Amino acid sequence: MDVLEKDIIFVGGKGGVGKSTSAAALAAKAARNGYKTLLISTDPAHNLGDIFNQTIGGKISRVADELYALEIDAEVETENYIQGVKENIKGTVHVGMMEEVNRQLDTAKASPGADEAALFDKLISIILEETDQFDKLIFDTAPTGHTIRLLSLPELMGVWIEGLLQRRQKTNKNYSQLLNDGEPVEDPIYDVLRERQTRFSKAREILLDGKRTGFVFVLNPERLPILETKKAIELLDQYHLHVRTLIVNKVLPEDADGTFLKQRKVHEQQYMRMIEETFPKQKRIYIPLFSQDISNKEQLEAFSNFY
DSSP, rough: OGGGSSSSEEEESSSTHHHHHHHHHHHHHHHHHTTTEEEEEEOOOOOOHHHHHHHOOOOOOEEEETTTEEEEEHHHHHHHHHHHHHHHHHTTHHHHHHHHHHHHHHHHTTTHHHHHHHHHHHHHHHHHHHHHSEEEEEEEEHHHHHHHHHHHHHHHHHHHHHHHHEEEHHHHHHHHHHTTOOOOOHHHHHHHHHHHHHHHOOOOOOOHTTTTTTEEEEESHHHHHHHHHHHHHHHHHHOOOOOOEEEEEEEOTTTTHHHHHHHHHHHHHHHHHHHHOOOSSSSSEEOOOOOSSSOOOHHHHHHHTOO
16 A cells, blocks of 8 residues: 555655655645545655645634645644643642643743643644544645654653652552552543543554555755665654655756756756665655755645656
């Protein structure tokens, strides 16, 4: 089964290789083929709005027939995430402690990883809740390193939460024996952790389902994108997330004229061979360098015809 036929597709790659354009063209083609498609950007440097020449933002917006888009704002999601945590612990912490707890949580908003945790929470919600509303979900993810951390979170956080649950259960058991004559005590935090573990487990199951989910990386025929893509694929393989398709973007066309471009074309051939030798197991889709930026729907359609 071709990766472009999957229900959920993640498009990743090094910054500047044309990742957003590739994801948008893929989504546009799916929509033209009759699939109700949602294109989601998790890249902090959103440019889907520029491609479709309209404001998109944090609410699902219709951009064409059967095509919808959403730009996830990490700052907004982090705020929502922290507010959710505050609601979850309300009633489990002494009233006199709540002000200090809230202060600590507000400080945590600026801590490293807070935005990624919030982004991942939103991503899970979209995967679990929007698959019933749309035929295809296509994620335009942030540059490579961010993408890898995001996609590896289900496994990492699943292990972490399982450890928390075990410790919480042991504490509750000891507490019951000491203070409550062995009767079980209500623990809303335990319930919250268990619910989150269930969500992570479902998300992980979907991500690992090769029949439903596909991973595409975009690169240019240049040394650094090739090396970075190779590392990314090897790292994702460790988490059993396998990249089956590559989009090789901005390939100089055969009819490139002028001495400079002809020399550049000769230089590019070594990287084209490097791509073939480095990624023999991946399907490779070659997209030529366009004479203009992809900035309207007609150009996007021309781009998508190469898929």
